[in-house]
Amino acid sequence: MSLSRSARTVLAAATVAAVALPLATTAARAQESGAAAAAPYAGLPSGTKQAKTLVIGIDGATFDTFSRADVPHLKQLMAKGLTARSNLYASPMAPTVSGAGWSSVATGVWPDKHNVKDNNFTAPNHARYPDYATRLETADPATSTLVVGTWSPIPQIVFGAKTDLRIAGGDDEGTTAKAADHLAHGNPDSTFVHLDEVDGAGHSSGSAGDAYLKALHTADAQVGRLLDAVTSRPTYADEDWLVVVTADHGHTPTGGHGGNTPLERGTFVIARGKGIVPGSVRDDVEITDIAPTVLRHEGVATDPAWNLDGTGLAELQPDAFDALRGSLRTPVDETGLPAGTKGWTHTAPEGWSIDNSKMPAGGVTEWRGWAFATDEFWTNAERGQGRETNVRARDVFAVADSDEWDDKAHGAGQFDSTLVSPSYKLNGAAKAILSYATNYRVDGPQTGDVYVAYDGGVPQLVKSYRSDVNTVERLELDVPAGAKSARLSFRYSGTNSAFWTVDQVALGRPNPPSQLAVASLEADTRLLGRPGSDAAWKVTANGVVRTAQGKPVKGAKVTAELTAGGKVHRLTGTTEKDGSVRFKTTVDQGVAEATLTVTEVRHENLAYCGELDPVRTLDLTRPTGHRG
Template identity: 55%
Template structure:
């Protein structure tokens, strides 16, 4: 890295993993292995900075771990301690000293590709987003409002991770919602991976790989874990987005949907306050992905409002994030 001319370098430091398996993550040996890797990273960064042409080069350095470890040792399960990891990154397009909540493991590969000038083709279906191109949405503004657990006992009390207060312009219609149930999940909630995935293990919540930061979730399964009456019937309502009548528009959002009958997810739109019309229905599993729906905007319309209605009971869940309307 100091004397050659590589475009990209991948280095795997495996001693921490060995120490975790042999001695556990709560051991002195594990801590010693971390210190050893830290020293090795320091040597590599020093080699990069010692390059004669370093001043005219543009380097992106990313450091991550592919998984965590349990305190006794080992990994491969669904606990947060095994799944949780980090990215430490430095580069010309990144704010020094900043702390981000929108970065996930799939972002490593696409960040490297973007830095090398490789155009990311949506047809590739990559789950990651370049860390150099943050795209906060309305839900991310709620981080300062997140609360600690109320009824959920499996989530550490120190974690702030849910609110029922929607962002500015958004609302939640719970007029048909049943009563009781688990407080955190009564109607649409706004939450984080750290909080939601610990509500219940081994139900694939960790597969919500495309949502970022704070996202919206309707979780009939968790809501039903406490005495209740009625069914889950809640609608997440967007602000009124401006549109030009007579021209098609594109509704885009990130979704993750797990189905169990009689559950149903519906996407409805209304123009200028008219009656909502369905444009998408979910009655089968949908992996975490970006959904796009073409809207035929009526002539004369000037605004569109989107509704996400989840109905069901002790079934599964629906995640929504990054809702956007665009017109070409």
């Protein structure tokens, strides 16, 4: 927050009574969910889930100070779980203030989507990007959601009215006591707790001061009380708890935040829970990943239509660029960075390459053509030029920066470099989806073009950039019939302009149009019983289901119809390991002819498309089997 400590205290005290009430009655929630009403605790409906989450936000906590601070509970969480440091945006996306930071945590998207750019909350886009408690309640109204915060906009604005109980704590002691009481004696499924007084100490004394370290120690003890409240629950042993600790921004050594320095932009995620490796450290986790992680833990799948920027920790995967972190280099020409800082390379990961055949000689070494870099290296090469908006890239990313390259003398001509992908194998599908995170910023003459070449042919233009874009692209490609491979290229040219970043490049290939084929279907008949009215024909049909490539398919559901004497016999079967399927039925003896047709083939992982097996005509007067 950017308010002074006294202003925050007055504002919080004035709003306690207004928000310390349940936002939905227990009876109403029970009616919505179709369940009997559970006894509430102090206005909080009883939860229904074995999986539970506790997210603790420490306002203004600077991770770099943890090594100097007495914070045993935080360090124990780090030892038993995951630690991930990352950087926030800065202006022009938004200043590093609490409104923007906590809204990013709660919604899972960055400020250019949730539209909270300051602490005034002038026009938040909550209808399009609600907080995760609202999404939990929307998915299942029986979920019990609790928010307790010292800074009153946390329970009043950041988390919406669908939240069951929103409490303003007044101060951190009040917040801790109220939250711990509900955790120990109530039954919330999802709890968010906001502690504010570390930020107040940062404003008063700066992150280098003793008062700041003392405030961190106090906040750590309050975190310990909240964790003790969780473990004291009589049902704790049977519950699955995910605990997350994070911050909305950092602080300068002398006090304050809102700018673009590394200490102001720096934030972190500490997480402990099932499936999280103890003592693990990651470089690709952002604060926007907290919301989808909570949702997933509570059993709510994120919908692609939500357009979240965050990804659940369990689904988050490193890309090829991230493998370069261990081989990154120290500065050569970028003398403004601290000595020994590692964060860039021109060596491409396996399968990737950089074509600098059109690049003039000279210029700043680090940015001569496409490079691979980290945010902490690239953005601090020169701050305040929009590089801090590159929040959708993770860990190591590809960057072409004509502005920084031009800061040193070079040969005649403009920056002109092409990043080339590996060759992706295709599978016969008519469409493919190209996706990548990108931040394209213009400050002069420049071009950015994406191409695809099939089977080594002439590159075809897929996308052109000529104005600012900051998004995750998902482009549908029309794949030529018979194409076996595709290679992507990203060409950037510019004259002392701005930059282009690319990350998380993926080519999705859906199932080809014909994965299943019924290779054969034969039938035989035999007469059951004595000739006459009490006899019947037994019909046995045998089929084999294979992929279009000839591999037998196990578990395919095959439906056939036998039409005889005006009757339709519907036959169903499931293929065995060798792809075989068998149908049996009986037909009246008086019927002389029948037709057998395969009508449908289904498999949970394969698509069937194309012609089904042709109709078989059976002469029932000439059985192929033995008479009974």
